[in-house]
Amino acid sequence: xxxxxxxxxxxxxxxxxxxxxxxxxxxxxxxxxxxxxxxxxxxxxxxxxxxxxxxxxxxxxxxxxxxxxxxxxxxxxxxxxxxxxxxxxxxxxxxxxxxxxxxxxxxxxxxxxxxxxxxxxxxxxxxxxxxxxxxxxxxxxxxxxxxxxxxxxxxxxxxxxxxxxxxxxxxxxxxxxxxxxxxxxxxxxxxxxxxxxxxxxxxxxxxxxxxxxx
Numbered sequence: 001x002x003x004x005x006x007x008x009x010x011x012x013x014x015x016x017x018x019x020x021x022x023x024x025x026x027x028x029x030x031x032x033x034x035x036x037x038x039x040x041x042x043x044x045x046x047x048x049x050x051x052x053x054x055x056x057x058x059x060x061x062x063x064x065x066x067x068x069x070x071x072x073x074x075x076x077x078x079x080x081x082x083x084x085x086x087x088x089x090x091x092x093x094x095x096x097x098x099x100x101x102x103x104x105x106x107x108x109x110x111x112x113x114x115x116x117x118x119x120x121x122x123x124x125x126x127x128x129x130x131x132x133x134x135x136x137x138x139x140x141x142x143x144x145x146x147x148x149x150x151x152x153x154x155x156x157x158x159x160x161x162x163x164x165x166x167x168x169x170x171x172x173x174x175x176x177x178x179x180x181x182x183x184x185x186x187x188x189x190x191x192x193x194x195x196x197x198x199x200x201x202x203x204x205x206x207x208x209x210x211x212x213x214x
Contacts, residue, residue, distance in 0.1 A: 003181065009197040010134055013162040013182075014041030018048025021130065021178055026158055029127040032056040034145060035115060036206040037134040043209040045132050045160060052213050054122050056131060057111050058144035059104035061097065063090035066171070074101050075142035076108040081143040113208055124152040131157065131176070135191030136164035139172055146175040163194045 007013035021028075028051040033042025037056055046053035061072040063086065066083055071092055072082035087097065112121075113213040129149065136142055142159065149157055159176040161169075165188035173179045183194060 003147065003195070005185070007162055007195050009195060010037065010040035010201070011044060013134065013195070014044025014132075015048070016182060017041060017132070017160050017162055017180070018045040020044065020182060021158075021160055022048055024180065026130065026160075026178070026180070027128050028130040030054055030122050030124070031130045031132060032060070032122075032145075032149075033209075034131070034133040034141060035111060036201040036203060038132050039127045039206040040201065040207040041134055041162070042132040045130060046213075049130065051130070052122070053210060054213075055115050055210070056069045056145045056149065057115075057142040058148070059108045059111075060140055061100045064092055064096055066090070070138055070140040072086065072097065072101075073140040074105045074108060075144045075148035075173055076105070076112045077148055078105050079142065079144060079148035080105075081147050083138065105148075113211060114203065124149065124154040126153065126155050128156045129154045129158070131159045133161050135194065136161050136168050136172065136181075137188070137191055139164065142172060143175060146172070150175070162189070163191060 028049045031042050031046040031051050031053050033039045042053050058073045058075040060070045063069040063071050071086040133176055156177045158178045160180045163183040164181050164200045166184045169181045169184050
């Protein structure tokens with residue numbers, strides 16, 4: 001019997017997320033997945049909601065000497081979110097943050113070009129948008145994405161993730177019109193602990209989920 005507190009893989013997490021969104025009566029004009037790990041779930045959610053799938057991209061800004069520890073994130077259009085507590089605690093300074101912001105914004109733009117190719121970005125004006133990722137920990141990249149989308153005149157933005165710690169999910173609820181999160185465990189150590197299989201998703205695999213809409 002499947003463990004309801006875990007997901008077998010991203011495909012199952014996406015299917016459960018899509019069913020939860022349908023049950024809540026969430027409608028979508030477009031589903032935006034965060035590459036790479038969000039795209040397998042985004043495909044399942046887009047199919048469940050009968051909506052096209054596209055991407056929204058942000059890159060983490062790592063701390064000096066510890067690139068895996070996020071002190072912020074920047075979206076592909078340069079929109080930035082900064083974790084002021086982490087920024088202060090890691091001894092970062094404004095010059096370092098600005099250099100990394102510019103570098104990671106360029107990386108984010110490159111990823112958008114790689115994934116989207118010649119296809120134009122979807123016009124979100126007046127649209128109902130569902131943003132999907134495979135889970136949140138600090139939620140840094142999701143925060144930068146939501147901040148960018150807030151300026152795109154969408155009618156409604158719903159964040160949908162399978163799992164995240166209660167504090168992060170609560171904070172993200174202030175940045176979206178609604179947040180759908182299937183699991184909010186208090187003993188949260190990392191997203192991967194809630195998946196039986198949590199392999200890294202390659203760019204090639206991630207892009208294959210978008211090709212189904214072409």
